[in-house]
Structures are given as C-alpha cells and as structure tokens.
Amino acid sequence: MKVGVIVFPGSNCDHDAFYAVGHNLGEQAEFIWHDSHSLGSVDAVILPGGFSYGDYLRCGAIAKFSPVMAAVKNFARAGGLVLGICNGFQILVESGLLPGALIRNRGLRFVCEEIALRVESTNSPFTNACERGQVLRMPIAHGEGCYIASEETLDELASDDRILFRYVNNPNGSARDIAGICNPERNVLGMMPHPERAADLILGSNDGLAILQSMARSLARAAA
Amino acid sequence: MSATTAITPDLVSAHQLTPDEYQRIVRILGREPSLTELGIFSVMWSEHCSYKSSRRHLKKLPTHGKHVLQGPGENAGIIDIGGGWAAAFKIESHNHPSFIEPFQGAATGVGGILRDIFTMGARPIAVLDSLRFGSLSVPRNRRIVEGVVEGIAHYGNCFGVPTVGGETVFDPCYNGNPLVNVFALGVCRHNEIFRGVASGVGNPVIYVGAKTGRDGIHGASMASAEFTEESSQKRPNVQVGDPFLEKLLLEACLEAMQTGAIVGIQDMGAAGLTSSSCEMASRAGTGIEFDIKHVPQREEGMTPYEIMLSESQERMLLVAGRGREEEVYRVFRKWGLDAVEIGQVTGDGMLRVLDHGVVAAEIPAHSIATEAPVYDRPHNVPPYRPAPLEAPPIPGADSNASLRKLLASPDLCSKKWIWRQYDYTVRTNTVSGPGADSAVVRVKENGSALAISLDGNGRYCTLDPREGTKLIVAEACRNISCAGAEPAGATNNLNFGNPERPEIMAQIVESVEGMAEACAFFEVPITGGNVSLYNETLGEAINPSPVFGAVGVIKDAVPPPMHFQAEGRSIVLLGGLGHTDPARFGGTQYAKVILDALWGLPPALDMDYEKRVQIAVRQIARHGLAESVHDLSDGGLAVALAEASFGPNSIGAACQLDSGLQPELLLFHEAPSRILISTTAADKVQLIATEFGVEAPVIGVTMKGSLRIRNSSGVLIDCALAQLQDEWQTALDRALHV
Numbered sequence: 001m002k003v004g005v006i007v008f009p010g011s012n013c014d015h016d017a018f019y020a021v022g023h024n025l026g027e028q029a030e031f032i033w034h035d036s037h038s039l040g041s042v043d044a045v046i047l048p049g050g051f052s053y054g055d056y057l058r059c060g061a062i063a064k065f066s067p068v069m070a071a072v073k074n075f076a077r078a079g080g081l082v083l084g085i086c087n088g089f090q091i092l093v094e095s096g097l098l099p100g101a102l103i104r105n106r107g108l109r110f111v112c113e114e115i116a117l118r119v120e121s122t123n124s125p126f127t128n129a130c131e132r133g134q135v136l137r138m139p140i141a142h143g144e145g146c147y148i149a150s151e152e153t154l155d156e157l158a159s160d161d162r163i164l165f166r167y168v169n170n171p172n173g174s175a176r177d178i179a180g181i182c183n184p185e186r187n188v189l190g191m192m193p194h195p196e197r198a199a200d201l202i203l204g205s206n207d208g209l210a211i212l213q214s215m216a217r218s219l220a221r222a223a224a
Numbered sequence: 225m226s227a228t229t230a231i232t233p234d235l236v237s238a239h240q241l242t243p244d245e246y247q248r249i250v251r252i253l254g255r256e257p258s259l260t261e262l263g264i265f266s267v268m269w270s271e272h273c274s275y276k277s278s279r280r281h282l283k284k285l286p287t288h289g290k291h292v293l294q295g296p297g298e299n300a301g302i303i304d305i306g307g308g309w310a311a312a313f314k315i316e317s318h319n320h321p322s323f324i325e326p327f328q329g330a331a332t333g334v335g336g337i338l339r340d341i342f343t344m345g346a347r348p349i350a351v352l353d354s355l356r357f358g359s360l361s362v363p364r365n366r367r368i369v370e371g372v373v374e375g376i377a378h379y380g381n382c383f384g385v386p387t388v389g390g391e392t393v394f395d396p397c398y399n400g401n402p403l404v405n406v407f408a409l410g411v412c413r414h415n416e417i418f419r420g421v422a423s424g425v426g427n428p429v430i431y432v433g434a435k436t437g438r439d440g441i442h443g444a445s446m447a448s449a450e451f452t453e454e455s456s457q458k459r460p461n462v463q464v465g466d467p468f469l470e471k472l473l474l475e476a477c478l479e480a481m482q483t484g485a486i487v488g489i490q491d492m493g494a495a496g497l498t499s500s501s502c503e504m505a506s507r508a509g510t511g512i513e514f515d516i517k518h519v520p521q522r523e524e525g526m527t528p529y530e531i532m533l534s535e536s537q538e539r540m541l542l543v544a545g546r547g548r549e550e551e552v553y554r555v556f557r558k559w560g561l562d563a564v565e566i567g568q569v570t571g572d573g574m575l576r577v578l579d580h581g582v583v584a585a586e587i588p589a590h591s592i593a594t595e596a597p598v599y600d601r602p603h604n605v606p607p608y609r610p611a612p613l614e615a616p617p618i619p620g621a622d623s624n625a626s627l628r629k630l631l632a633s634p635d636l637c638s639k640k641w642i643w644r645q646y647d648y649t650v651r652t653n654t655v656s657g658p659g660a661d662s663a664v665v666r667v668k669e670n671g672s673a674l675a676i677s678l679d680g681n682g683r684y685c686t687l688d689p690r691e692g693t694k695l696i697v698a699e700a701c702r703n704i705s706c707a708g709a710e711p712a713g714a715t716n717n718l719n720f721g722n723p724e725r726p727e728i729m730a731q732i733v734e735s736v737e738g739m740a741e742a743c744a745f746f747e748v749p750i751t752g753g754n755v756s757l758y759n760e761t762l763g764e765a766i767n768p769s770p771v772f773g774a775v776g777v778i779k780d781a782v783p784p785p786m787h788f789q790a791e792g793r794s795i796v797l798l799g800g801l802g803h804t805d806p807a808r809f810g811g812t813q814y815a816k817v818i819l820d821a822l823w824g825l826p827p828a829l830d831m832d833y834e835k836r837v838q839i840a841v842r843q844i845a846r847h848g849l850a851e852s853v854h855d856l857s858d859g860g861l862a863v864a865l866a867e868a869s870f871g872p873n874s875i876g877a878a879c880q881l882d883s884g885l886q887p888e889l890l891l892f893h894e895a896p897s898r899i900l901i902s903t904t905a906a907d908k909v910q911l912i913a914t915e916f917g918v919e920a921p922v923i924g925v926t927m928k929g930s931l932r933i934r935n936s937s938g939v940l941i942d943c944a945l946a947q948l949q950d951e952w953q954t955a956l957d958r959a960l961h962v
Contacts, residue, residue, distance in 0.1 A: 009475070009559060010468050012384025016652045019668065049650075051382045054468030110377050110645045141381070141647040197649050202666065202782060 001216045002028040004042035006068055006088075009034065013049035013085065017196045021046070024199035025212045034066045043219050044081035045072055047088025049141070049194060059102065059144050060091035069095055081125055081215055082188045086142055089180075089190030098183055098190045099157070100149030106173025110143040114204065116168035117179055117193055121161045124182055125218030126189045129210050136207035138198035140171060145192040147174040147181075157181055165191055229259045239266035245597055252591045260528045260577065260585045264592065267495035267533055268502065271757050274596035277723035278755045281733055284740040289749035291712040291777075298419055299340040299490060301751020302412075303713040305777050307670035310417065312346035313409035315354075315678070315717045315773050317756040321462045322404040326371025327378070330404050331465040334379040335537050337408040339491035342474050343540060345418040345481050346410030349651055350665045351380050353390035353406050354678045354717070354771045355642075358399030360634055360959045365394075368402050369960060375465075376406070377645040382467035383474070387646035388654055389663030390678050394634040397682065400761025405717040405754075407678055407773045411667055418481055420490030422504035422512055422543045425571040427487055429501070429514055430549065432556055432563045433473045433539040436497070437522035439463045440535025469538040469561075476559035477540060483555065485548035492539040498532045499593075500541040502575045506593035514567025515578040528577055528584035543569055601729040607689050608727035608765065611822045615806035618819070618888055623933075623940045626818050626892070627862050628951060633817040636859050637955035638870075656783060661855045662703040662776075664783050673778040677703035680719075681858075682767030683811045684826035689731045689768050690738035692811075692826045697742035698834045698896050699857055700774035705838040706853045706899060707783035708845035709776030711746060716753035716772050721765025723757050731768040732757075739770065745831045746838075748774055781846050786854040787871025793851055793926040794906035797861070798844070799837045800919030801883050802895030803828065813859045814892035827895045834897040836916040841899050843912050849905050856898040862891040862933060862941060864900055869931055869945055870952065876931040876945045879924030887940050891933065902926055 003021045007014045014031065021029040032039060034052075039045060052063035063069060069091070076082045076097055084092040092098045105111055114137055119130040130136070149157070154175055157163050165180035172192070180191030195208025229235070236246045239262055249257055249265050257265065271277060287295040293310055294302035300314040318333025334351060341348045353376055358365035380387045385408070422429065440463035480486055488508065490500045497519070505512045516531045526534075544552045549565060556563035570576070575592065577585040630636055643658035655673055656664035662677040679700040684692030701711045716739065721728040743750055759766045788795075809815060810824030844850050852871075856864040861881075869876040883890050903909050906922050913920035924933075931948065933941040 009472055010382070012382075012471065012650060016650065019652060023668075050384060051468055051471070054382075054466075056468070109374075110381055110647070112381075112647045112649060113644055114649075139649040141649060143381075194649070197652050200652065202655055203649070203652060 001219050002030065002041065002043050004030055004032045004039050004045045006045060006047050007031050007033055008050065008052035008063055010052050010054050011048050011050035013194065013196065017046045017048045020196035020199040021212060024209060027216055032068060034068045037067050037071055039071050039075050044215055045075060047084040047091050049086030049088060052087055052091060059087060060094035063091045064095040073097065076188050079187055083126065084190040085194055085196065086192055089192055090144065092188060092190040097188050098181060099153045100147055102144050103146045103148055104144050105146050111171050112139065112141040113171065114139050115171055115193060117165045118168055120163050120166050123161055124164055124186045124189065126211050126214050127164050129214040129217055135168060136210060137205045138193045138195055138208045140193045142192055145172045147178045149175060160184060164189060231256055231262055240270065241266055245269060248597060252588065252595065258585060260532060261587055263529045263533050264498050264585055264587060267498055268592045269596045273495050273499060275755055276597050277599050277601050277757060278718065278732060279598050280600055281736045284737060285750045286740060286744045287749050287751065289713065289747065292749050292751055293414065294417065294751065296750065296752045299343045301713060301715060302344065302417060303751060303775065305667060305670065305674065306672055306779065308414050309411055309667065309670040310414050311409055311411055311674060311775060312341050312344040313407065313715055313775055314340050314752045315405055315407040315715045315771065316340065316754045317403065317405045317717050317719060319401065319403050319719065319756050319759060322372050323402055325462040326368045327375040328462055328464050330372040330375030331379040332463045332537055333404050333406045334376055335465045335467065335470050336493050337406045338383060338385065338470060339493065341408045341410040342477055343418065343489050343491045344412065345416050346412035347478060348385045348408050348410040349653055350409045350663065350676060351385050351387045351406060352663060352676055352678050353387065354680055355390065355392045356398045356403035356769060357394050358402065359396045360394055362399060365399060366960050372404055373642050373645055379465055379467045381647040383471050384650050386648045386650050386654055388648050388665060389658050389660065389676065391680065392639050392642060395682060395767065397767045401759045401766050403719050403769055405771050407715065409676065409775065411669055418486065418489050420504045421488035421508040422510050422569045423487050423508040424545065425510060425569050427543050427546050427569045428549050428565040429512055429567045429569060430542050430544055430552060430563055431519055431566045432542060432561060434466065434469055434536055435520040435522040435562065436531055436534045437536045438526065438530055438534060441530060441533045463535050463537050465537050472559045472561055473538055473540060476556050476561055480552050480555040483551040485544045485551040487543040487545055489540060489542040492541060494535065496533065496535050502589040502592045504541065504543065505575060505589035511570035511572045511574040511576065511589055512567060513570050513576040515581065517580050518564055518566040520562045520564060528579045532577060601723050602726040603729035603733045605726045605730055607730040607734055609686065611687060613824060615810060615824050616821060618806055618809065618886065621818065621888060623887055623891055624943055627866065627941055627943065628948065630813055630817050630859050630863055631866055631948060631952040632955040634956065634959055636813060636863055638953045639956060640953065641956045656707065660786050661706045664707050675704035675707040675709035675776045675778055675783065676773065678771060678773045680769050680771040682769040683816065683822060685735060685768040685770060686822065687811050687824065687826050689734035691829065693735040693738035693770050694742040695826055695829050695896055696770065696772045697739060697746060698829055700772045701746045701748060702838055702855050704774050704776040705842050706855050707778060708781055708842050709778045710842060711748040711774050711776045713751045714743065714748045714772060714774045716750055716770060718755045719759055719766065719769040719771065720757050721760045728765055735768055735770050742831065746835060781848065784845055784850045784853045786868060787852055788868050788875035788877065788902050788926045789851045789873065791875060791926050791928050793902040793904060794922050795877055795879065795924045795926060796901040796903060796906055796909050796920050797898060797923045798841055798901055798913055798918060798920050799898035800921060801881065802893065802898050804889055804893035804895050809889055809893055812892060812894045814888060829896050836918050837897045837899065840913050840916045840918050844901065844909055849908050850901045850903050852902045854900045856900065858894065860892040860894050866931055866948060868900055870949045874929055874945050875926050876929060877924050878927050878932045881923060881933065881935050883935060887935060890935060891940060
C-alpha cells in the first residue's frame with residue numbers, strides 16, 4: 001500500500017501519519033503538497049490533523065478550495081480510499097465528501113485525552129480488521145469536534161450502517177456519540193480521534209493500527 | 225515623534241535610562257543620540273535584554289559539561305543526546321504581558337521560545353510551562369488562569385508542538401504578578417546547528433516572516449519595570465500572536481537551512497529588529513546596514529524609532545551567502561512568507577539604520593550588544609524574609625481530613641483541567657505526559673528518550689533563597705532520575721522582585737549561588753535561561769521564585785510509570801522516612817494549607833545523600849526492578865502515596881510507618897531525597913540501595929481500592945480511593961468556577 005499524506009501549510013499531524021504508515025505499519029508513505037493538482041500513484045490518501053490554513057475562519061473552510069482537494073475529490077469519486085483524521089475530517093465535511101458539520105466542543109474548550117472508541121461496523125475498508133463492538137483506545141485532540149447533522153441525515157447514517165465509530169464516553173457533545181462516519185460508497189472515512197497517535201505500544205496504545213491494517217488488507221484484496 | 229526630537233532628561237527617564245547610563249551612551253557615540261538611537265539603547269540596556277543587575281552573579285553558574293555543545297549566549301543552549309543528535313532547549317518568561325493581557329501574553333510567550341529553538345535549526349518537540357498565579361478566591365486571578373491556559377493551548381496546539389508537562393502553583397504573592405515561564409525543546413543534528421551570526425561582509429541581510437506593526441513597542445522595557453496603577457494602560461505594548469504564521473516560519477526556516485545558503489539566523493524576540501541585528505553583528509565582529517524602507521510594514525507612516533522597537537511576532541532576521549539569496553526566497557515563497565533583503569553585512573562594526581537613505585541611527589554594534597552597564601547592586605543585607613524563624617505549636621489534627629484537604633488544595637490537586645486543553649500527544653513522542661514526575665518524550669531520530677522536569681518552590685526560597693534553590697535543583701534532577709535519566713543540562717528562569725532593593729538583590733544573589741553550588745554538585749550545567757526582575761506590584765514583591773528545568777537522556781528502557789500497577793507489591797521508600805523538626809516544617813504544603821502559615825527553614829538537604837538516592841533510582845529503573853516510581857515532594861509521604869494510587873487500576877496502599885514523629889510531621893513533612901517504589905523484587909531494590917548507602921525500608925504493600933497508613937500507635941489514614949481521587953480530580957475546576 002502506498003499512502004499519500006496531504007500536507008497543508010498548517011498540517012501538524014502529517015509527520016505522525018507518515019511515521020505510523022511507514023514505520024509502525026511498514027507500508028509506503030509519501031507527502032503530497034497542497035497545491036498539487038495530482039495525487040500521483042498513491043493507493044490511499046490521508047488528510048492529517050492540524051490547522052490546514054490556520055483555520056481562523058471555519059476549520060477546513062479554505063482547504064476545500066485548494067488544488068489538492070480537487071484531486072482528492074476525483075480520487076474519492078473513482079473509489080480511492082480517503083481517511084480524514086481530525087482536521088482532515090473537518091475538511092472532508094467542508095468539501096461535501098461527508099455530510100454534517102463539526103462545531104466547537106460542548107464546553108467550548110480544546111480537549112486532549114485518550115478516549116475509548118467503539119467499532120460500530122466492520123463493513124468498511126477501514127474497519128474490516130476489527131470486530132464489531134471492539135473498543136479501541138486512542139487520543140483525541142481538538143477544539144471543534146462536536147459532530148452535528150440534521151435528524152434525517154443522522155437517521156440515514158445509522159440505517160445505512162455508515163457510523164463506523166462511536167465514543168464510549170462522549171467527550172465533545174457529538175450527536176449520537178458519533179466519532180467517525182463514511183460516505184455511502186464507504187471509501188471515505190472521517191474521524192476525530194487519532195489512530196496515527198495510537199500506533200506504538202510505547203505511547204500507551206497501538207489500537208489505531210487496526211484502521212491502517214484494514215486499509216492495507218482491503219487494497220490487497222482488491223488487487224488480488 | 226520625529227527624529228529631530230531634542231533629548232531632554234525627561235525623555236531619557238521615560239526610556240528608563242538613568243542619567244549615568246545616558247552619559248555612557250554619549251561616551252560610546254561621542255555625541256548626543258538621536259531619538260531612534262535613544263530607543264535602541266533603552267531596549268538593549270533594559271534589564272530584560274542586558275541582564276545588567278544579574279550578569280555578574282550569573283557568571284557563577286557552571287556552564288560546561290561533557291554533554292554541552294552550546295552554552296549561554298545564544299538563542300538556546302544545546303546538549304548532545306547521542307547518535308549525532310542534539311537537543312536545543314531554553315525557558316523564557318512572559319510574566320508582565322500575561323498579567324496585562326493573559327491570553328495574548330501567554331500565547332506570545334510560547335511563540336517566542338519556540339522561535340528561539342528553531343532559529344538554532346532544531347524542530348521543537350516539547351513544551352512545558354511553569355505557571356504561578358494569585359489566589360483563586362480573587363475573581364481576577366481566575367480570569368488570568370483561564371486566559372493564560374487558553375493562550376498557551378491556542379498557540380502550542382495550532383503550531384503542533386505537544387505541551388507535555390510543567391507545574392502550577394497558587395499563592396497570594398502572585399496576585400498582581402502572575403509568572404508564566406515557558407520551556408521549549410527541539411532536536412537537530414550536531415552538524416546542522418545554526419547560530420545568530422552576521423558573517424561575511426557584503427552578505428545580504430534578509431527579513432522574513434510577519435510584517436512589522438506598532439505592537440509591542442517597548443515590551444522589553446515594560447518587562448523591566450514594576451507594575452503600577454498605570455500598567456494596565458500599557459496594553460498596546462502586548463503583542464498579538466499568530467501560531468499559523470509561526471508554523472509556516474518554522475517549516476520555511478528549517479527547509480531554507482537545508483539549502484546551505486543561510487550563514488546565520490536569529491529570531492526577532494524582545495527588542496525585535498534592534499536586538500537581532502546588533503547581536504548578530506556583534507557575535508560575528510561585523511556591522512549591519514539596512515534601510516527601513518525595505519522592512520515589510522503592516523501600517524503606514526511608521527518611524528525608524530517604531531520599526532526598530534516593534535515587537536511584532538513571528539519575524540526572523542537571517543544572513544545568506546551572497547549570490548544564494550534566490551534559494552532562500554524560493555523556500556519562503558513556497559510557504560507564502562515575506563522574505564526581503566533589507567541591507568547587508570558591513571566590515572565597519574556599525575549598526576547603521578537608514579530611513580530612505582538618510583542615517584537614522586549609527587551605533588557600534590558590539591557596544592550596544594555587550595557594553596551595557598553591569599551593576600553590582602547592593603545586597604549587603606539579609607534577604608527579605610517575611611516569616612518568623614520560630615515554629616508555632618503544631619496541633620494534632622484528624623489526618624484523614626488533613627489529607628483530603630491537601631489533595632483538594634490548588635497546589636496539590638490534579639491539574640488535568642489545565643493540561644486537558646493542551647495537545648500533549650501530537651508528534652507521537654509522548655511517553656510520559658502531564659501529571660507525571662517528569663515528562664518523557666522519545667526521540668525518533670536516534671532511538672533515545674528525554675526526560676524533562678520544571679521545578680520551583682517560592683515558599684522554600686522565601687525562607688532561605690540559597691537552600692530553597694538547592695532544593696529545587698535536587699527535585700528537578702530527582703524527577704528525571706525517577707525516569708531512569710541522567711541529568712545532562714539545565715535551564716533556569718530567575719523570577720524575583722526589584723533588584724534595586726538590597727533585600728531583594730540579596731535574595732537573587734543567595735539563590736544564584738545556591739543554584740551554582742547544586743548544579744556543580746549534581747553535574748548539571750546551565751546552558752541558558754532567562755531573568756525576570758521587577759516582579760512587584762505596588763511595592764509588594766513576589767516570593768523569590770527561581771524555576772529550574774532539567775533535561776536528561778534515557779538511552780534505552782521504558783521509564784516506569786508513577787502509579788501503582790498491581791496489588792500485593794512491596795512498597796519501598798527509597799531514601800527512608802527522612803528527618804524533620806518543627807522548624808523545618810514551616811515551608812510545607814501542610815503549613816500552607818492546613819495552618820495558613822509560613823515559618824522557619826526549608827527542609828534540610830544533604831546533597832551527597834540526594835545524589836546517591838538519584839544514582840540508585842536510576843539503576844533500579846534501568847534494571848526494570850520497579851513497577852512504579854514516584855518522587856516525594858510537596859505534601860510529603862501521604863500525598864505521594866495518594867498520587868501513586870490515582871492510577872487507572874485504583875491500586876492503593878497499606879503502610880506501616882515505624883517512627884516516633886508526631887503524625888502531622890511524619891505524614892506531611894517534605895524532606896527531600898525520598899522516592900516511592902513498588903516492586904516484586906524488594907530484595908534487589910534494597911541491594912542496590914545498600915550499595916549506595918541509601919536507606920530503603922519496605923513501608924507497606926499495594927492493595928486495591930483504599931489507602932491506609934498506620935504508625936506504632938494506631939491508624940492515621942484510612943480512606944477509600946474513589947472519593948479521595950474524585951476530590952483531587954475535580955478540585956481545580958470547582959475552585960475556578962465558583
């Protein structure tokens with residue numbers, strides 16, 4: 001698997017994603033600069049955490065206009081795997097690749113802590129190496145991670161089995177404890193928790209690797 | 225103000241220069257200064273930039289050691305961490321701005337120290353904060369806490385550096401004068417260290433980063449004066465930070481450094497363009513000439529005076545090799561940043577500032593940078609000490625109630641409310657984060673890990689600045705030793721009151737000499753630091769509050785956690801129960817929280833014994849003999865046992881203490897050189913202790929769910945952990961949001 005890690009000027013989890021894929025998972029990773037019009041020959045894309053263009057406006061609101069996002073949209077439309085983490089999730093939502101919005105945390109403060117995340121569906125290229133109901137431990141670190149959407153959208157996400165992760169103890173006020181959702185085609189995942197920060201036991205957890213392993217497994221199957 | 229303004233005594237005094245200092249300026253120039261020149265001297269000779277009151281005493285600090293690659297005098301100190309890699313680190317204060325505008329004051333404090341690190345070529349991988357606030361019963365102090373924490377979070381989180389630890393203390397002496405000291409550390413290769421030197425006559429001087437505005441003019445001089453009623457009028461002196469821009473500057477600088485085109489680089493911190501230009505020229509023995517018309521400006525009509533004194537954030541000055549400018553510009557263009565040649569390096573040693581071709585300032589660069597007055601401020605009186613020597617009677621009390629009250633007190637309670645707002649896991653290096661004895665970050669580049677601890681204790685230092693300071697050095701070194709790390713280098717932030725008062729100057733001298741003695745003894749050289757004086761409001765000085773930051777290297781082995789991990793483990797008190805008496809009890813948290821008093825002397829420190837305890841604990845940690853290790857500090861043994869019990873598994877302890885000491889002293893005294901270890905191999909732990917002549921009694925055993933402590937006459941403490949932990953965990957939030 002060759003993963004392209006998109007680098008916006010304010011991305012600050014790009015190195016972490018690169019290291020998790022390259023070092024912890026042992027797959028290939030490469031950086032893709034935000035003004036690229038092409039993704040090259042990558043098999044999957046990670047939109048990492050950070051503050052894309054400073055995010056002094058709405059998080060991800062400017063990133064959606066970047067050249068690389070046009071390429072990411074095409075890649076997603078063609079069925080490519082796209083994983084948006086934290087700011088990456090915010091960008092996916094702003095870009096219309098995922099429904100809903102991410103607003104200020106309930107409590108209005110930035111929250112950093114290790115949380116428990118329940119796998120709600122294994123029917124996705126991001127969770128097929130997990131078990132349904134499995135609890136993964138990984139950090140969150142965000143100020144605007146409260147997921148909201150209309151009741152109809154939330155119902156639809158639930159009935160289509162597109163809620164891949166829920167918080168065990170909701171840290172930010174997200175509707176229906178939602179921590180990660182995918183698109184109807186199931187090849188685009190956005191999640192607030194950081195799997196790339198839980199890829200090494202020395203840091204307390206390597207549960208996040210299950211998500212990266214799922215992606216590698218799906219791609220291997222598709223290639224076979 | 226125009227450049228032809230006459231220099232009157234009032235104007236000189238408004239620049240916080242004494243008549244003697246003014247005469248010194250006239251001597252250096254051989255003439256009267258222009259207004260711009262007066263401004264330049266005033267900031268460069270401010271206490272903040274020149275260390276004029278502390279310099280002669282700072283020289284007493286040991287600065288050399290086997291690990292030191294760069295000592296004081298640069299933007300940050302650097303130590304060797306193995307494998308061709310180095311760590312650059314330093315601490316800086318932003319005390320005064322954080323009082324006037326807590327959010328921006330603290331945010332720009334983080335920004336400033338980060339630039340000091342990456343200007344050396346090192347990518348920042350850790351930030352720690354030492355925070356001292358006034359009493360939480362005062363509403364204004366609560367707002368300052370919220371603002372400072374939010375400011376640190378805002379800047380560090382966006383920049384993408386983890387805030388991995390620190391300390392937070394509350395005391396009424398900081399009511400009008402909070403202390404915000406920020407430590408940052410970065411890593412770089414030995415052969416890729418950059419310095420602030422303007423070498424090579426004819427080389428272009430390039431300005432990069434944010435445009436210059438009118439913000440922060442005279443920030444350095446503000447940081448060098450006491451607070452008065454008028455200080456709140458100085459709000460425009462506080463700068464505004466843009467962490468996103470700083471992130472761009474970081475990436476662009478590190479990338480530009482890789483081109484090999486950069487000769488020297490320095491951030492524009494305190495005193496902005498003035499200090500960066502004259503310090504870079506001074507270090508290289510050259511001069512710098514530039515025209516302010518080339519300086520990117522945010523506002524119209526700025527005078528040379530304003531441009532030279534602006535402290536606008538996120539700016540750097542660099543010197544490139546002539547002919548290689550384009551390589552630098554290309555990188556900065558990629559990151560969308562201004563990079564403009566404003567002048568060049570000259571051979572005449574002058575800092576020459578032109579305003580559209582007309583000379584606005586012309587001063588020997590070396591003289592401004594290094595010939596600031598150095599004062600031997602009078603200090604031939606006893607240090608100011610607002611506390612009796614005599615101990616009051618220490619009444620017997622319900623120890624359970626005392627322990628609960630201590631654990632819920634602002635100094636000892638969990639600071640999670642604060643550090644939960646900091647991104648402490650970004651960069652995926654945080655092995656031990658906030659709340660631990662020391663922060664531990666791994667270094668992916670060379671496979672090592674670094675342990676870092678910031679410590680201070682204003683109460684100890686009030687009672688005896690010399691001994692108090694030795695105690696904080698010992699504590700910081702002990703903290704990193706608990707992680708198995710050997711101290712390799714240190715940085716200090718000396719926070720004191722007005723040095724022009726002999727009884728305050730005496731505190732400074734005693735403290736610095738105590739630090740020098742302890743640093744030499746523990747073999748931990750000071751590689752740089754910061755001095756913050758005039759921390760007084762309306763004549764009321766803060767407690768002498770030196771802060772010490774120690775850095776140590778862990779070559780292999782994972783540091784043991786601080787919490788008890790499993791039931792039925794032996795609890796060894798490495799170092800023993802320690803000695804105390806009522807006079808040595810007056811600086812403790814018990815005296816502060818339960819008795820609301822301060823008296824006597826700080827705990828007695830035997831440095832030789834302390835050193836042996838530290839060597840022993842490092843060996844124990846490295847050999848994997850300890851399941852948990854936790855240092856005893858504020859609150860003494862009972863508080864340390866409770867803290868070690870507040871882990872995820874709710875493992876407490878049952879202890880039997882054989883001592884004839886009064887229970888209050890036994891449980892809560894703060895004698896140093898003591899460490900709690902839980903282990904399945906008590907005999908092996910004791911064997912190592914014996915080897916170094918260190919006491920290591922087994923004082924109890926770990927048990928699920930509660931904390932019990934007995935002495936020979938009965939039960940002293942018997943608490944359910946759940947309740948104790950809940951009170952400890954929620955106390956700060958409750959105190960802040962009454």
